Amino acid sequence: MGVNVNLNNRQPSGGQSLSIVWIIAGVLGIIFGGLLIGALTPALLPVQGSAESQQVDALFRFMLVIGGAIFLLVIGVLIYAVAAFRAKPGDRADGPPIHGNTTLELVWTIIPAIIVVILTIYSYQVWISIRTIQPLNHDVEVVGQRFAWTFNYDITPETLPADISAAQLDETVLASLNSDEGLQFSHPQLHTWVGEQVELKMRTEDVNHAFWIPDMRIKQDLLSGRETSITFTPIKAGVYRIVCAELCGAGHGNMAGTSAEIDGEVDLRGAWLVVHEDEQTYLREFYEPEAQKALFPPEDPVERGRQLLASGSYPCGTCHILTDLNWNGNIGPNLNNIGTRAASRVGGQTAEQYLQNSIRNPGAYLVPGFGNLMTQFNDESGEPNYMPEEDLSAIIAYLLTQTQ
Numbered sequence: 490m491g492v493n494v495n496l497n498n499r500q501p502s503g504g505q506s507l508s509i510v511w512i513i514a515g516v517l518g519i520i521f522g523g524l525l526i527g528a529l530t531p532a533l534l535p536v537q538g539s540a541e542s543q544q545v546d547a548l549f550r551f552m553l554v555i556g557g558a559i560f561l562l563v564i565g566v567l568i569y570a571v572a573a574f575r576a577k578p579g580d581r582a583d584g585p586p587i588h589g590n591t592t593l594e595l596v597w598t599i600i601p602a603i604i605v606v607i608l609t610i611y612s613y614q615v616w617i618s619i620r621t622i623q624p625l626n627h628d629v630e631v632v633g634q635r636f637a638w639t640f641n642y643d644i645t646p647e648t649l650p651a652d653i654s655a656a657q658l659d660e661t662v663l664a665s666l667n668s669d670e671g672l673q674f675s676h677p678q679l680h681t682w683v684g685e686q687v688e689l690k691m692r693t694e695d696v697n698h699a700f701w702i703p704d705m706r707i708k709q710d711l712l713s714g715r716e717t718s719i720t721f722t723p724i725k726a727g728v729y730r731i732v733c734a735e736l737c738g739a740g741h742g743n744m745a746g747t748s749a750e751i752d753g754e755v756d757l758r759g760a761w762l763v764v765h766e767d768e769q770t771y772l773r774e775f776y777e778p779e780a781q782k783a784l785f786p787p788e789d790p791v792e793r794g795r796q797l798l799a800s801g802s803y804p805c806g807t808c809h810i811l812t813d814l815n816w817n818g819n820i821g822p823n824l825n826n827i828g829t830r831a832a833s834r835v836g837g838q839t840a841e842q843y844l845q846n847s848i849r850n851p852g853a854y855l856v857p858g859f860g861n862l863m864t865q866f867n868d869e870s871g872e873p874n875y876m877p878e879e880d881l882s883a884i885i886a887y888l889l890t891q892t893q
């Protein structure tokens with residue numbers, strides 16, 4: 490016995506045309522409701538900062554319209570069934586037995602199958618479109634490390650700032666500028682400009698991380714031992730949050746940038762995406778001043794050490810406090826006044842030796858109250874967490890000046 494028989498039995502005579510009107514009204518209500526859900530919900534989404542975000546949101550809205558309509562259909566049928574088929578007072582009998590309905594089963598299999606095929610084709614097109622790399626682009630290397638992001642920018646003979654000629658450069662700087670590996674500078678923030686496709690080439694120095702910029706709708710895992718990449722084209726100038734979306738340890742939350750207001754100016758700390766109005770502004774306000782620092786490194790080791798730490802080349806700022814560099818991390822020991830305290834931390838070690846050990850072998854001595862969480866920076870070139878000897882001595886020279 491099919492379900493239709495039971496339904497028809499309940500209908501009063503002459504109700505056939507009335508129920509068709511109701512069904513049409515219900516279908517229209519469900520379609521309209523789905524469109525309304527699709528239209529309203531994106532107001533909850535973050536800013537659309539990239540060309541990709543428009544495509545991703547359009548796909549999301551399309552799925553919301555379908556999902557919203559199905560939601561309304563299911564809830565509508567449920568409410569109708571509760572109201573129309575409830576037991577009459579005093580009716581203690583079982584409901585009629587129902588053994589399937591081939592038409593109904595075909596309908597609820599074929600319609601979802603069609604929807605899934607359409608969604609597959611549509612999302613595959615969006616995926617292909619947002620993963621395609623245009624031939625000319627701006628690429629930046631992204632390094633994920635517990636617990637900071639570092640962005641490395643290439644300097645090539647072609648991208649030398651206009652007012653700098655190769656003749657002005659120091660021999661070692663010139664040699665690395667002309668080498669295959671090239672010259673790079675590091676910065677804690679990702680800078681680019683409106684309308685230019687950026688390719689991010691990503692690697693991790695330790696565990697897996699996930700690079701996420703919600704406003705650009707891009708998210709990409711960084712996998713140990715493997716390079717990954719992602720591209721996006723910003724369409725709106727501004728400053729955007731960068732987040733780590735893979736639980737990577739005690740400082741996972743610190744991989745997102747923070748900001749503070751200093752004398753009325755907003756000071757960005759840690760990872761942020763800065764999208765400049767155009768290429769000229771990017772070059773003038775970011776690239777050229779930063780390239781200048783790398784092309785003319787300070788001779789004074791203290792200055793060099795400070796520059797290295799401020800550039801985010803090493804991920805120290807998210808874990809330690811150091812007022813001179815606006816660091817406010819709380820995972821590792823406070824580094825204010827470390828120049829004074831280093832000498833008396835471990836018996837028999839000078840301040841230099843103590844700092845050297847703390848960087849090359851941080852687990853050997855732990856400041857009371859802190860766990861063994863720090864990255865061990867080794868002296869093997871090409872290995873992860875490589876810190877060359879000259880960087881180490883410059884950083885130590887700088888830390889020793891921190892006596893406040």
Ligand code: CUA
Nearest residue numbers: 698733735737
């Ligand atoms: Cu890196 Cu979480």
